[in-house]
Amino acid sequence: MNATLEQMQQHRSIRSYQDKPVPAEVLDAIIQAAWHGPTSINGQQVSLVVVQDAARRQKIAELAGGQPWIAQAPVFITVVADFYKTRLGVERAGKQQVIHDSVEGFAVAAVDAGITLGNLMTAARSAGLGVVPIGGIRRNPAAMIDLLQLPELTFPLAGVAIGYAADEGDIKPRLPLASFAHRERYNAADLPGHIAAYDAQLAAHWQRIGRDDGEPWSSNTARYYQQVYFPQVAPVARQQGFGFDQ
Known part of the structure; x- marks a missing residue:
């Protein structure tokens, strides 16, 4: 088994980080690894917002429901569905974009965001860093949109905290x-x-x-899935210009 496969099979989410910055060249290499990932029809309808400012990371930790490891890790990257960018290209070609008005549009953006998130985590771990993916940024998506100054036709789907692990934890x-x-x-x-x-x-x-x-898996899953636990996703996505009727 090669080192990449072994490392991926030993994944663990890190929720305790050292007070140690990620070197700029390492962070750049991680971002470029994600940038080179595939996207549907080469649409590249994903963007990243890289946050290193401590006050901004603290705010994201609060918006995500009180997750201190977001503030503790030196880097937080938000993966954004970005049909604002694609609309500019479509209009440059003299056409009108409609894909953002469909479930398919949101689905394809989510799939490509997932690929990007996976590449970010694999690249970061290969560089000796710990990671934890964060879906909690969808708890208050309007506030995240405001904090990151996201334009219309964008939506913050997920994020990842990156840094040097203080405690590796258990698998x-x-x-x-x-x-x-x-x-x-x-x-x-x-x-x-x-x-x-x-x-x-x-x-x-x-x-x-x-x-x-x-908790056992069944009861833990039931605690979340018996409800729509982030109910602001659909209304805020609609406010951002997304539609789900096609």
Whole structure:
């Protein structure tokens, strides 16, 4: 197994960072690695906002629901769906952009943002840095848009904190591989057994590391998915010019 595969299989989210800056050349290399990632139809409908200012990172930590590691890490990068940029290109070609008025548009931007986020994390970890992806910036997207001065037809989809780890933490076990990778067809019949086994495995993991607040996967997922936990995403996206009727 090569070093990249081994490192990816040892992923852990870092929530404790050293008070140590990321060298400019390292950060630039990470950004360029993400920049070279693929996008649908080469539309490049993703942009990054790189935040290193301490006061701004503190504000993002608050907007994300009180996540101190965002303020602690020296770099926070927001991955932005960007149909403002593409609209300029479409208009330059003498046409009118409509893709942002569709579910497909938001979906393709989210997919490409996910690719960008994955490349950022892989590149950062290969440089000896720790990372934690942050979806909590969607908790108050209007405030994030204001903070980052995002124009219309853009939306902050996710972010990632990057820095030198102060505590590597433990690798959280995953659902069985067979529940993730289905061969030739989706195998629904075995999922209940996989989930039951994973609930027990995760409970043992929490006990082993002394996490009294750790929950089984089922109940933790239910706590979030029984509701729309970031209800401002759709209304703020519409305010930004996105539509979901096509």
